[in-house]
Amino acid sequence: MKYGESAFDVIYLVFAVVMGILILLKRKDAIGKIMGCATLVLGCGDAFHLVPRVLNYFVEADFTKWLGIGKLVTSITMTVFYVMMYHLWVRAYGAKQNRAVVSVVYLLAAVRIILCLPAQNGWLENSSPVLWGILRNVPFVALGLVIICLFFSRRKQIRAFRPMWILISLSFLFYIPVAVAAGLVPILGMLMLPKTVCYMIMICLFYVYAKKSGAQADAPEDA
Numbered sequence: 080m081k082y083g084e085s086a087f088d089v090i091y092l093v094f095a096v097v098m099g100i101l102i103l104l105k106r107k108d109a110i111g112k113i114m115g116c117a118t119l120v121l122g123c124g125d126a127f128h129l130v131p132r133v134l135n136y137f138v139e140a141d142f143t144k145w146l147g148i149g150k151l152v153t154s155i156t157m158t159v160f161y162v163m164m165y166h167l168w169v170r171a172y173g174a175k176q177n178r179a180v181v182s183v184v185y186l187l188a189a190v191r192i193i194l195c196l197p198a199q200n201g202w203l204e205n206s207s208p209v210l211w212g213i214l215r216n217v218p219f220v221a222l223g224l225v226i227i228c229l230f231f232s233r234r235k236q237i238r239a240f241r242p243m244w245i246l247i248s249l250s251f252l253f254y255i256p257v258a259v260a261a262g263l264v265p266i267l268g269m270l271m272l273p274k275t276v277c278y279m280i281m282i283c284l285f286y287v288y289a290k291k292s293g294a295q296a297d298a299p300e301d302a
Contacts, residue, residue, distance in 0.1 A: 081136040084272075088129040091275050095122025098282045106289040110170045114285040117163040121278060124156025147205035154195045154215070158188050161222050164247075168229045171237060171288070180225070187222040191215060212259045223251045239288040243281065250277040 095118055103115030128149030135142040165184045169176055194215035201207045230244040253274035261267045 085133045085136055087272065087275075088133055091279060092122055092126050092129060094279060095119070095125070095282060098286055102285055102289045105286070106291075110167065111289050113163055113167045113170060114289055117160055117167065118282050118285060120156050120163065121160050121282070124153050124160070125275075127152035127156075143205045144203050147202035150205070150207075151195060151200070151202045154219075155192055158191045158195075158219060158222070161219075161226050162188050164226050165229065168226070168233075171240065172233050174233075180229075184222065184225060187218040187225070191218040191222065194218065209259060209263065216255065216258050220251060220255065223247060227251075237288070239284050239291075243284060246277045246281050246284075250274050250281075253277070 099115050099118035099122060102111060102118055105111065106114070128146065131142045131145040131149050134140075135146065162184060165181075168174065194211075197211075199208065200211045200215065227244050227247050230240060230247065234241050234244055253270040256267045257270050257274075
């Protein structure tokens with residue numbers, strides 16, 4: 080178990096970092112920078128939690144504090160990732176920014192990050208109370224729903240991004256039980272594996288889109 084999970088975690092982290100760099104090299108405009116940086120934010124943020132998790136299997140030391148801090152960092156970087164996904168949607172689809180939508184996206188992100196910071200989350204003990212798990216994830220799930228709706232609304236316009244709303248939806252469906260109840264039912268932690276697979280597929284979609292260049296990539300496609 081520990082070897083399989085550890086190998087998967089390492090492969091994912093290397094994959095995310097390498098793909099992020101490749102995307103930045105492949106496409107140097109604003110869209111490429113958003114996709115590449117979002118990929119690096121995702122991978123590097125997850126590293127704060129996954130690296131201590133892997134080391135915990137093989138090193139005789141107490142990683143409780145580092146695992147908890149890693150979850151805190153990942154919670155914040157995941158929030159930043161979805162804010163970047165909003166800006167990717169705007170850029171890729173040539174959408175006019177709606178002040179209300181922008182305000183909602185940043186408000187939900189800010190509330191999520193603020194709720195992640197109090198000591199009551201139990202990060203240093205790597206044991207979060209169910210109540211705080213629910214509280215800090217309500218704005219995060221709401222933010223995810225906004226992004227899902229945006230990509231769904233224009234799902235037919237860019238071929239590479241057509242599955243994006245489905246992948247984001249699945250990632251949240253896998254994530255919510257873990258975030259809320261994994262402390263009570265540890266086996267739920269296994270749902271993080273299919274969640275991670277969803278993110279790896281999303282990164283692949285970024286790369287596919289980054290391979291296009293210039294006006295061809297920026298113009299929304301017909302269904």
